[in-house]
Amino acid sequence: xxxxxxxxxxxxSAQVSDMLTGYFVIPSAKAxxxxxxxxxxxxxxxxxxxxxxxxxxxxxxxxxxxxxxGDLTAVREALAGCASSTxxxxxxxYGASQSNVIDYVTIxxxxxxxxxxxxxxxxxxxGSCSSSTxxIFGGGNTIGSGFQxIDYVTIxxxxxxxxxxNLTQAGYYISGCSSPTxxIFGGRxxxxxxxxxxxxTIxxxxxxxxxGDMTRAGQAYGSCSSSTxxxxxxxYLSGADSNIxxYVTIxxxxxxxxxGDLTxxxxxxxxxSSPTxxxxxxxxATNTVDYVTIxxxxxxIxxGDLTVARGYLSGCSEGHxxx
Numbered sequence: 001x002x003x004x005x006x007x008x009x010x011x012x013s014a015q016v017s018d019m020l021t022g023y024f025v026i027p028s029a030k031a032x033x034x035x036x037x038x039x040x041x042x043x044x045x046x047x048x049x050x051x052x053x054x055x056x057x058x059x060x061x062x063x064x065x066x067x068x069x070g071d072l073t074a075v076r077e078a079l080a081g082c083a084s085s086t087x088x089x090x091x092x093x094y095g096a097s098q099s100n101v102i103d104y105v106t107i108x109x110x111x112x113x114x115x116x117x118x119x120x121x122x123x124x125x126x127g128s129c130s131s132s133t134x135x136i137f138g139g140g141n142t143i144g145s146g147f148q149x150i151d152y153v154t155i156x157x158x159x160x161x162x163x164x165x166n167l168t169q170a171g172y173y174i175s176g177c178s179s180p181t182x183x184i185f186g187g188r189x190x191x192x193x194x195x196x197x198x199x200x201t202i203x204x205x206x207x208x209x210x211x212g213d214m215t216r217a218g219q220a221y222g223s224c225s226s227s228t229x230x231x232x233x234x235x236y237l238s239g240a241d242s243n244i245x246x247y248v249t250i251x252x253x254x255x256x257x258x259x260g261d262l263t264x265x266x267x268x269x270x271x272x273s274s275p276t277x278x279x280x281x282x283x284x285a286t287n288t289v290d291y292v293t294i295x296x297x298x299x300x301i302x303x304g305d306l307t308v309a310r311g312y313l314s315g316c317s318e319g320h321x322x323x
Contacts, residue, residue, distance in 0.1 A: 037061060038319030039107050040272035040279055041069060042306060043090045045313030046077030047268060048285040051095050055105065055113065056307050058289075060274040060317060065304040066289070070112040073103050080128035080176075081270070081314035082135040083107065084155040085323050088316040089116060089135050091161075094124040098143060102153065102161065107318045116153070117160040123147050125220075128314070129176035129183035130155065131202045131322045136183050138198075138208075139167055139174040146170035146190055150200065150208065165207040168198050173219035177230040177271070178202060178322035179250040184230045186214055186221060186248075186256070193217045193236070197248065197256065202322070212255040215246050224271030224278040225250065225321030226294040231259060231273075233280045233290075233300070234266045241265040241283075245292065245300065250321070260299040263290050270315035279303055283311040 043055040053075040056066035072090060079093030090113065091102040100122035103113035119137060126140030126147070138150040148170035151161035167174075171188030178184060185198045185208065195217040198208035214232065221235035233245040243266070245259040266283030273279065279291045280300065287309035290300035 038274035038317060040315060040317040041081070041088050041105070041107065042066070042270055042272070042281050042313050042315045043081055044072055044076050044079045044093055045308075045310035047283070047311030049308070049310055051075045051077040052308060052310060054308050057110070058304065060272065060277050060279055060319065063291070063303050066306045068307050069110050070105065072113045073115055074099070074101060077312035078124035078268070079314045080126045080137055081316035082128040082130035082137075083316035083318060083320065084130065084132050085318045087155050088318075089153070089155060090314055090316070091128065091135075091137050092119055092123050092126045092140060098122040098124050104158070116158045119151055119161045120163065121147065121149065125172035125174070127174035127176035127185050129178035129185070129202070129322060130320070131178065131180055134202050136164060136176070136200070136202060137161060138176060138185050139171050139188060141172035146172050146188070152205070164205045165200070167208045168210055169194065169196055173236070175221040175223035175232060177223040177225035178320070179225065179227050180322055182250050183322075184211060184225075184248065184250055186223065186230075186232050187218045187235060189219050193219050199253070211253050212248065214256045215244070215258060218242065220268045222269035222271035222280045222315075224273035224280070224315075226273065226275055227321045229294050230321070231271065231278050231292070231294060232256065233262055233271060234269045234283060236267045241267045247297075259297045260292065262300045263302055264288055266311070268311040270313050272315040272317040273321060274317065274319040275321070281313055281315060282306060282309055285309055
């Protein structure tokens with residue numbers, strides 16, 4: 001989104017005098033600059049409950065409980081979500097069986113999801129990331145074996161996903177986030193739990209490249225990002241559920257660094273973000289949603305609750321770091 005577009009979305013009362021020349025009047029500092037009400041969506045899930053089709057939404061820049069958005073086209077858990085500034089996508093997962101379904105919603109409205117297309121292979125516990133134009137789905141479980149393929153779609157259209165390349169290691173319980181140019185995939189079960197971080201260039205196609213290592217071997221993180229930092233929170237580490245949050249600088253390569261802690265330990269969670277905030281979903285029987293300020297480090301703060309306590313869910317937002 002252009003600078004003018006972001007300013008107008010942030011403050012619709014700004015006076016745009018000439019859109020062709022780009023001349024505009026900045027809102028008065030007395031009024032204060034308020035970030036847009038970026039929406040975060042959490043869809044599907046299960047774990048402590050039967051798989052569900054529920055989609056919740058909330059304003060990332062505020063705090064409070066989530067509101068019902070609508071339903072996925074089918075109940076499923078262990079799916080993956082990604083988004084542009086207008087559309088949210090939910091792909092794969094497990095309901096009555098493993099799924100190759102991709103659904104989409106228009107983030108600014110509410111309502112039930114619509115069929116978008118399919119993944120080349122049905123799978124669950126996959127990871128995802130996106131730019132403003134492309135949605136990427138990587139890894140997953142295909143009933144007992146890790147999946148190595150990465151697929152992509154063009155978010156503004158509908159249709160089936162196309163092969164992008166391969167991860168450095170096949171695996172599932174994998175998590176993804178992105179900048180406008182790079183996609184990052186962290187952690188996974190690759191036959192054993194590993195600390196691997198991969199990266200791709202979203203606008204191209206090809207195999208992933210080694211980025212560095214997580215602070216420890218782990219899987220089933222919640223992940224989110226600004227345009228510069230990628231965060232991985234919670235997960236299953238060293239034989240137990242974790243409350244650890246770690247981060248990487250997406251434009252460089254290197255190992256992850258400790259960021260802080262979630263309010264509770266949790267696994268099989270999801271993350272969404274605005275340009276400034278990261279929000280982490282509940283996991284299992286907990287209903288707690290946490291948030292952090294991405295540009296700083298420190299412990300998470302309670303945000304509110306989802307409409308239904310659950311884990312194995314996915315998230316997307318209209319203001320994440322890939323846009």
